[in-house]
Amino acid sequence: MRLSKLMMACAMCVVALAGSAQTKVIAHRGYWKCEGSAQNSIASLTKAAEAKVYGSEFDVQMTKDREIVVNHDDSIQGICIFDTPFAGLKALKLSNGETLPTLDDYLETGKKLADIQLILEIKPHRTKEAENEAVKIIVDKVKKRQMEKQVEYISFSMNICEQLVRLTPDSEIAYLKSDVVPEDLKAKGINGIDYYVKVLAEKPEWIAEAQRAGMKVNVWTVNDMEMVREMIDRKVDYITTDYPLETGKLIQGN
Incomplete structure (x- = not known):
């Protein structure tokens, strides 16, 4: 009987500790609001690692071939990525002078930065078939x-999330569209x-519901510091922001 009570107390302690874990910072499209950087650039990934945030978020698209x-929009400089072979895109420059990076470029750099998580957003594609192909690649x-342990996946496409569950079920996979209750996602x-x-x-009840189900809770894109404070108080697991240094200071001071 005593052993049973002790085990129950230990379990309750673990739950309490999990619920009080400190919120972590994810740099939205990398840390780009600084000299020499640009959204979704290799520099933004490197600078996010230098800032010692938990993760650096970035977006990917698939070309015709x-x-x-790595690009947020489905076009760059007026050129549709999905309809264009890579040869027609590879010389295009980002605002900091870098050429358009590939996922291979990003992964090669990220693997050298072992202390930062790569938060890989797969953008919705034109058809489910294209999404399925992109996910597999x-x-x-x-x-x-x-x-697999360093890369985490996010997407607005439910189909993409479902394909990720099928192909890499042990990975961290989060849905972005904000329109499904946590328990329905957990079931998938x-x-x-x-x-x-x-x-x-x-x-805010969705935060508690997700965490009770053993799910991680990230929130995007939080640039207002008052809202950052509210999300810290709500004990979300991660805050994605364009201001990682300022957000980190608020977390540390909380």
Whole structure:
């Protein structure tokens, strides 16, 4: 009887400690609000690692000839990525002078920066078939480099999330669209929510529901410091922000 009570007390202690874990910072499109950097550039990844944040988020798109490039929009300098072979894109420059990076470039740099997580957002594609193909290519690249523990996945596409669950079920996978209750995602094998800050501010119960289900809670994109404070108080696991240094200071001072 005493042993049973002791085990129950230990379990309650573990839950309490898990619930009080410190919120961590994810740099949105890397740390780019600084000299020499640009959104989704190799420099933004390197500078995020130098800032000692938990993770650096970045976006990927697939070209016509199935190369995976790092870019937020589905076009760059007016050129549609999905309809263009990589040869027609590779010389294009980012605002800091870097050429358009590929996922291979990002993974090669990221593997040298072992203390930072790579938060890989797979953008929705034109068809489910294209999404399925992109997911397979991306997951294969990550597995080839044995980076499954360092790379975490996010997407607005439910189909992409479901394909990730199928191909890399032990990975961290979070849904972005902010329109599904946590328990329904958990039932699909998706183990995180990465929701818009205004949605979680209006539905804070989703934070607790997700964490009770063993899911991680990320919130995007939080640039208002008052909202940062609110999300810290709500004990979200991660805050994605364009201001990683300022957000980190608030967390440390909390």
